[in-house]
Amino acid sequence: MRVSIKYPHEFVGELIGTFLLVLFGCGSVAVTILFSAHVGLLQVAAVWGLGVTVAIYATRHLSCAHLNPAVSFAMVLGRRMSPGRLPVYLLAQFAGAFLAAGLLYLLMGDSIIQYEHINGIVRGTPDSIKTAMMFGEFYPNPASGPAAVVSTFTAFLAEAAGTFILVFLIFSLTEGCNLGRPDDALAPLFIGLTVTVLIAILAPLTQAGLNPARDLAPRLFASFAGWGKAAFPEPDLGFLIVYVFGPLIGAGAASIFFTWVVEPLMKGKTVGADRCGCQE
Numbered sequence: 001m002r003v004s005i006k007y008p009h010e011f012v013g014e015l016i017g018t019f020l021l022v023l024f025g026c027g028s029v030a031v032t033i034l035f036s037a038h039v040g041l042l043q044v045a046a047v048w049g050l051g052v053t054v055a056i057y058a059t060r061h062l063s064c065a066h067l068n069p070a071v072s073f074a075m076v077l078g079r080r081m082s083p084g085r086l087p088v089y090l091l092a093q094f095a096g097a098f099l100a101a102g103l104l105y106l107l108m109g110d111s112i113i114q115y116e117h118i119n120g121i122v123r124g125t126p127d128s129i130k131t132a133m134m135f136g137e138f139y140p141n142p143a144s145g146p147a148a149v150v151s152t153f154t155a156f157l158a159e160a161a162g163t164f165i166l167v168f169l170i171f172s173l174t175e176g177c178n179l180g181r182p183d184d185a186l187a188p189l190f191i192g193l194t195v196t197v198l199i200a201i202l203a204p205l206t207q208a209g210l211n212p213a214r215d216l217a218p219r220l221f222a223s224f225a226g227w228g229k230a231a232f233p234e235p236d237l238g239f240l241i242v243y244v245f246g247p248l249i250g251a252g253a254a255s256i257f258f259t260w261v262v263e264p265l266m267k268g269k270t271v272g273a274d275r276c277g278c279q280e
Contacts (some may be wrong), residue, residue, distance in 0.1 A: 007085060011092045013062025018096030019053040022214055024051030026104055029132040029207075033143075034111050042200055045208075049196030056188035065188075068211040069093055070251035074167045078255040090213075098216035101135050104218075105225055108134070124228045132227045136219025137207035137243055138266050144204045152238045155206045159246030160253070162198045163210045167254035171192045172262075206242060215243040 030046035031037035038044050056065045064081060066072045072089040075081040081089075105112075112131055113123070121128050133142050139155035140148035150158075173187040195210070202208040209215040219239070224232040232239060 007023040007088045010063040010085065010217075011088050013059040013065065014067060014089050015096040015099075015210035017059035017065055018093045018213055019100045020055040020058060021051050021211075022097045022100035023104060024048070024054070025214065026101065026134060026218060027107075030104060030108050033131065033134055034108065034115050041203055045196045045203065047201035048190040048199050049194075051192075052195045053188050055190030056191060060188065063092075064091070065212075067093060067096075068247075069106035069213050070163050070211060070247035071167060071170060073248055074171075074251040077252050077258070078171065078259040080171075082206065093213040094217045097213040098221055101218035101221035104134070105221070123226045124230050126230060126233065128227055128230045129233065132219075132222050132231050134209065135222040135227075136231055136239070137209045137215050138233070139206040139238075139242060141204050141207050148204055150205050152234075152236070152241060154247045155238070155242040158202050158205045159209060159242050160207060160250035162202050162252040163247040163250030164257075166191075166194055166198060166210055167251040168258055171258040209243045210247055212244045212247055215239070219250060 025048040028038060028044045028051075032044055038047070052067070055067055059065050059067075064072075064075065066075065066089060069090050072081065072093070076083050076086050112134070113126055116123060116128070116131060119130070121130060123131070129138050129142050132138075138151035139152075139158075170191055173190055174184060198210060199208040202210075219231050223229075234240075
């Protein structure tokens with residue numbers, strides 16, 4: 001609570017931004033499953049990317065607009081944000097994602113029930129991952145068909161590699177947080193485009209989470225909303241390895257690589273320096 005009071009604007013910014021990101025992104029998945037509203041993976045990926053872009057623009061003057069625990073972890077590791085801010089960022093991100101899942105269910109709940117009835121899906125059974133995937137993520141993607149063969153290691157590698165690329169681009173495009181300089185004006189757009197490309201490539205394998213809050217909080221909501229164990233189907237905690245550890249390890253590796261390899265090669269840059277006022 002003390003941390004939340006100390007950084008109220010950052011808490012609100014991360015909560016609102018993550019809420020918007022998850023609502024737009026998971027909403028695009030939901031309307032595709034329920035109503036065939038989007039045709040093809042690229043359309044869903046584009047909505048996710050636009051959602052990320054809008055969420056960053058909407059909140060970047062309140063917080064660092066990470067909207068992703070893996071990004072926040074990378075920023076701390078790269079000394080672009082002080083560790084004291086990390087708890088409030090994580091709490092806000094998970095809360096925002098959970099609230100977005102709740103609103104999405106309020107909007108789509110009746111349609112989900114009807115879809116389950118039409119398709120003979122009993123919520124909570126293994127077959128109900130076809131609707132649970134509107135909230136949490138599964139590997140291989142249940143919509144990918146029989147050709148998709150994805151082991152836990154492959155899924156972990158996909159999430160780690162995708163998050164590595166995303167965080168590397170974020171470090172390259174920004175000064176860490178509080179984007180406000182004139183040359184930062186288009187950074188949220190390019191970050192959103194990066195998310196679009198990554199989803200277009202990786203979603204057939206893992207649904208392309210790249211964000212522990214985006215996966216874990218809606219997955220937890222789904223378990224409370226009747227999906228139960230179907231929302232957490234892996235007996236060996238594969239979801240935790242793939243969708244939490246994968247992004248965190250990928251983000252951490254990107255932070256170390258950029259800070260200690262790329263940044264020293266950039267003229268006029270100081271290794272690991274905080275340039276946006278995020279230190280205590």
